[in-house]
Amino acid sequence: MIKFYHKELIIPYFILFVILLLSIYPLLYMISTSLMTAGEASNQYMFPKKLMFENYLEVWNSNNFQKYTFNSIIISVVIVTGVLCTSIPAAYAFAKIDFPFRNIIFYGLLISLMIPEIISLLPHLLIIRGDIFPLPFGPSWMNSLKGLTIPFFGNVFLIFLLRQYFKKIPNELWDAARMDGASHFLFLRKVVIPMSMPIIVTISLFAFILAWNSFAWPLLILTKEDWFPVTVSIYSFIREAGTNYNLLMAASLISIFPVLLLYFFTQRLFLESISNFGIKQ
Amino acid sequence: MKNFFTKYSNQINGYIFILPAFLIIGIFGIFPVFFGMYMSVHKWKVFKGRFLGFENYQKILGDISSFWLFILGLLILIFSYWFWSEYKNKFKNKFYVFLLSLVFLIISLILINYSWSIMMSTGDEDFLNSLIYIFYYSFFAITTEVGLGLLIAYALYQKLKGKQLFQMILLLPYITPAVMGGAVFFLIFGKAENSILNEFIGLFGYDPQMWLFDKRKLSEILFGIKIDGFFAGPSLALTTSIFYGVWSYTGYYAIILLAGLSIIPSDLYEAAKAEGASRWQTFTKITVPLLMPIIFFLLLTGFINSFQAFNHILVMKTSSAGETMDVVTIEIFDHFWDRVKFGYAAAEGVVLFIILNVLAVSQYVIFRKRLNYD
Numbered sequence: 001m002i003k004f005y006h007k008e009l010i011i012p013y014f015i016l017f018v019i020l021l022l023s024i025y026p027l028l029y030m031i032s033t034s035l036m037t038a039g040e041a042s043n044q045y046m047f048p049k050k051l052m053f054e055n056y057l058e059v060w061n062s063n064n065f066q067k068y069t070f071n072s073i074i075i076s077v078v079i080v081t082g083v084l085c086t087s088i089p090a091a092y093a094f095a096k097i098d099f100p101f102r103n104i105i106f107y108g109l110l111i112s113l114m115i116p117e118i119i120s121l122l123p124h125l126l127i128i129r130g131d132i133f134p135l136p137f138g139p140s141w142m143n144s145l146k147g148l149t150i151p152f153f154g155n156v157f158l159i160f161l162l163r164q165y166f167k168k169i170p171n172e173l174w175d176a177a178r179m180d181g182a183s184h185f186l187f188l189r190k191v192v193i194p195m196s197m198p199i200i201v202t203i204s205l206f207a208f209i210l211a212w213n214s215f216a217w218p219l220l221i222l223t224k225e226d227w228f229p230v231t232v233s234i235y236s237f238i239r240e241a242g243t244n245y246n247l248l249m250a251a252s253l254i255s256i257f258p259v260l261l262l263y264f265f266t267q268r269l270f271l272e273s274i275s276n277f278g279i280k281q
Numbered sequence: 282m283k284n285f286f287t288k289y290s291n292q293i294n295g296y297i298f299i300l301p302a303f304l305i306i307g308i309f310g311i312f313p314v315f316f317g318m319y320m321s322v323h324k325w326k327v328f329k330g331r332f333l334g335f336e337n338y339q340k341i342l343g344d345i346s347s348f349w350l351f352i353l354g355l356l357i358l359i360f361s362y363w364f365w366s367e368y369k370n371k372f373k374n375k376f377y378v379f380l381l382s383l384v385f386l387i388i389s390l391i392l393i394n395y396s397w398s399i400m401m402s403t404g405d406e407d408f409l410n411s412l413i414y415i416f417y418y419s420f421f422a423i424t425t426e427v428g429l430g431l432l433i434a435y436a437l438y439q440k441l442k443g444k445q446l447f448q449m450i451l452l453l454p455y456i457t458p459a460v461m462g463g464a465v466f467f468l469i470f471g472k473a474e475n476s477i478l479n480e481f482i483g484l485f486g487y488d489p490q491m492w493l494f495d496k497r498k499l500s501e502i503l504f505g506i507k508i509d510g511f512f513a514g515p516s517l518a519l520t521t522s523i524f525y526g527v528w529s530y531t532g533y534y535a536i537i538l539l540a541g542l543s544i545i546p547s548d549l550y551e552a553a554k555a556e557g558a559s560r561w562q563t564f565t566k567i568t569v570p571l572l573m574p575i576i577f578f579l580l581l582t583g584f585i586n587s588f589q590a591f592n593h594i595l596v597m598k599t600s601s602a603g604e605t606m607d608v609v610t611i612e613i614f615d616h617f618w619d620r621v622k623f624g625y626a627a628a629e630g631v632v633l634f635i636i637l638n639v640l641a642v643s644q645y646v647i648f649r650k651r652l653n654y655d
Contacts, residue, residue, distance in 0.1 A: 011560075012436035016447055019433055023454050023532060026465045029477065033468065044468070044476050090302035099295030105303070112310040114641055116589045118610045119630035122320070122617050123313035131328075132316065154305030184294045213458040215592045220618070231460040235596060238464055245468055252461035263456050267449050274452075274533065275540030 034250035041246035055250040064225065065233070065251060072229040073258065075148050075218075076211040082153035083207045084200070091162035092188050096174060106163075109156050121216065124151055128221055147221050148229075152211065158203045161273065165199040166192060202269045205262055212259050230255035314634065317627045325624030337628035343403025347396040348632070352639055354392030359643040361385035366647075407604060408629055411612040412636070417515040418594075418608055419587040422526035427579050429527070430534030431572070435564055437535070438542045448539075451532030462529060463596030467493065470521045492521050494601040518602035522594050526587060534579055541575040542568065574648075581644045585637060609633055 033041050034055055036048040059065055093099070094106050126132050128141045128151070141147030169192060177187045193200065215231040222228060234255065237248055263270065321337055324330030335345060342348040365382040369375055401409055433451065437444055454462065469477050470492035479489035490502075499514035501507050515523065545568065553563045569576075591610040598606050607615065613633070617626035 009439060009441070012439045012441065015432060015436045016441070019429070019531075020447060020450050023528070024450055026462065026469060026528065027453060027457065029469060030461075030465045044471065044473060046477070086302040086305060089298035093295045093298035097291055097295040097298065099292045102295065105299065109303070109306055109310075112306060114637065115310065115314050116610075116630070116633060116637060118589065118591065118613050119317050119627075119634055120309065120313035121614075122623060122627055122630065123316040124309060126316075126623075127308065127313075150305070151309040154302045154310060156306060156310065159302060184290075184298070209456055213460075213592070215458075215460055216595070216614070231458060234460050234464060238460075238467065238596065248464055249468075252464050256457060256461050259456055259458065260453075263452075264449075267452070268445075271448055271452070271536060274536050 030249045030253055033246055034253050036246045038244045038246055041244065041249070052246070055246055056254065059247050059250045059254065062247075063233075064228075065230075065254075068228050068230045068233040069255060071227055072212060072231070072255070075145065075214075075227075075229055076208050078145065078149045079152045079211040080204050080207045082149060083155050083158060084204060086153050087155060087159045087162055087203070088193065088200070089188065091159045091166055092184075092192060094159065095163045095166035096169070096171075096192075097184060110160065113156050117216070121220065124217070125220055142221050143224050143227060145227060148218060148227060151217070152214070155207065158207060161203055162196070162199060165196055169195060198269055199273070201266055202273045205266050205270060206273075208262060209259055317630050317634075320624050321628035321631050323624050325627070326621050327623065330624070333624065337625050338632070340625070341405045341408050341628055341632060343400045343405075347399040350392055350396035351400065352635065354389045354396060355636075355639050356642070357385055357389035357392065359639075359646055361389060362643075363646050407607065408609070408612055408632075410604065411607050411609040413511060414515065414519060414605065415588055415590070415608040415610070418519060418523055418526070418590060419584045421515065421520075422523045422530070422587050422590075423580055423583040425523075425527045426530045426534050427538075427576060427583065429531045430538050430579075431569070431576065433531070433535040434538035434542055435568060437539050439560075448536060451535055453532070454529045455533045457529070459529070459592035460596050463525065463593045466521070466525050466528075466593075466597060470524075490517060491601075493518050493597055493599050496601065496603045496605045498605075516602065516605035518597075518599065518606050519608075522590075522597050522606065525593050525597065526590060529593070530583075534583070537579065538572065538575065541572050545571050578644075578648060581640070581647065585640050585644070588633075588637060588640075 032047055035051045035053065036045060036055075037050075037052055040048055094102060123132070127135075128147045130140045135141060137146060138144075141150070173191060174187060177191060182190070212229075213231065214229070215235065218227070218229050218232050219235070222232065225233075230251075234248070234251055237243060237251065320329075322333055322335065324333050338345055338348075361382045364385060365378065368378045372378055397409075437447060441447070471477075471479075472491045472494045473479070474489045476489075476492075478492065483489065495502075495517035498508075498516055499520055500512070502517060549567055549571075550563060553567055558566070589610060590608065591614070594606060594608055594611055595614070598611065609629075613626050613629045616622045616629065
């Protein structure tokens with residue numbers, strides 16, 4: 001148990017408890033409001049008198065909410081798959097294969113991290129509409145899964161993280177594999193990927209959270225509701241006049257749930273990679 | 282032919298492996314900047330119009346040369362820091378070095394002030410104000426985040442029970458999507474007299490506030506003085522969005538700083554303990570100075586990153602807060618989304634890009650020397 005006679009530790013504990021309370025309070029309040037009646041919620045009670053679990057059912061069955069949630073899941077899963085398919089080979093090549101201009105290309109890509117998203121948003125929109133050059137698979141990618149996902153298939157930051165990890169794999173392994181006649185592809189698939197599972201899981205989680213939170217881009221390219229992700233639908237819910245806050249909070253909570261679930265399962269890896277990244281920079 | 286493939290297998294494999302990522306990053310990451318520049322010199326509403334030259338920039342900045350003067354001012358500001366850090370230990374008489382860098386500092390401030398006031402009087406006031414608002418946002422958010430983060434990291438470093446659990450909870454706000462988080466903040470910082478926060482400050486005898494719906498400046502609310510311009514501070518609505526930023530990122534910085542703490546040699550702490558230093562003394566005399574490079578680095582990168590804050594501000598924006606929450610990203614978004622002025626918005630984007638690059642230069646200048654703990 002906490003040793004309270006250890007006087008010096010009281011202040012650190014106190015600071016931590018206050019901060020933790022502040023960190024978690026908005027989420028707790030979200031839970032508590034989501035269980036209130038509409039009247040209680042608009043009067044901003046602290047706690048509901050009676051737990052209204054019906055709210056969740058009502059949200060879940062209303063206004064295409066299920067469809068939006070599945071949209072979000074599909075979009076995020078497609079982005080994670082796509083980003084892994086492009087990033088793993090690229091990071092492997094940048095870390096282990098020696099080819100001309102390798103470092104120049106790599107640092108050139110790194111510079112693109114400096115570009116603010118808001119600047120790219122507008123040209124992206126024109127590319128997706130097919131205004132700048134003809135697109136494969138159809139004249140325009142507006143209102144489609146392609147438009148929502150493909151722009152996010154390349155992620156320099158994730159390539160960077162993966163490359164750091166791949167670099168640590170000893171070269172002797174590759175030499176031995178080559179003796180046995182393995183190609184780079186086979187070596188990547190049979191040796192490198194199984195060895196790097198922790199980092200791959202972490203970057204998948206990063207990519208999933210980023211995709212799940214994406215908001216400005218879907219808002220821009222979706223003019224019909226068919227592919228609305230939850231973020232956009234909740235945004236339009238907030239903007240409606242006379243919103244029922246209890247339902248809004250229930251909806252928010254349902255849509256945070258997948259992210260929270262993934263986070264709980266991978267939090268140790270997640271913490272590690274954040275702290276490593278902070279130091280290495 | 283087979284010989285060719287085996288001979289160049291590295292090259293071929295290398296390029297094939299990076300090709301998919303390279304194509305997508307090239308098209309969606311790098312190409313847009315150049316295309317944005319191309320758009321910015323055209324009249325462009327939904328479809329491309331005639332060539333305008335720098336007309337868009339003239340509308341935004343008023344006088345383009347004063348913008349470059351402004352950038353020059355920023356660069357001299359960075360230079361004065363560089364000059365001080367480079368030469369303070371190389372000359373015996375520090376005073377002259379100090380004096381000279383002070384002169385540079387004053388020149389840069391005069392330049393910035395002068396060019397800014399010209400731009401303000403001739404350019405797009407809304408856009409320039411939005412730069413000031415994002416400056417407030419970034420400055421206040423990042424200093425609070427890193428400061429609080431440091432405190433938390435230090436507390437967590439004290440070999441407490443349940444450290445893992447604390448860390449896990451600390452990162453919860455960071456992974457909460459901005460739209461949903463913004464929705465709760467909308468409630469907690471509600472304008473109703475009985476909103477959670479208003480009741481809470483009521484306990485201390487303060488009047489209820491309108492929070493996100495209040496466009497009065499902080500200086501007016503706190504000190505009751507009405508001033509205009511830069512020193513008026515952010516509006517209460519913008520301050521509320523700063524609270525959101527702090528809520529969401531403090532844990533993230535705390536985790537990074539905690540990792541930084543663990544590389545400080547522990548014999549330093551033991552020595553301090555043997556000398557009978559208190560925890561607070563070791564914190565201010567050992568921890569903070571040794572962590573200074575990391576703290577500085579986080580402040581600067583965080584400052585640049587928060588210049589791009591967008592999602593939660595868009596969610597929390599209310600009409601009664603007026604333009605005081607229109608930070609630069611919102612302003613740009615508004616121009617091409619609601620007002621369909623594509624060329625103009627692209628030009629605004631390029632201006633933002635230039636400013637961010639100047640900040641990045643400062644980051645490079647300050648962190649040329651690697652971190653070391655000798």
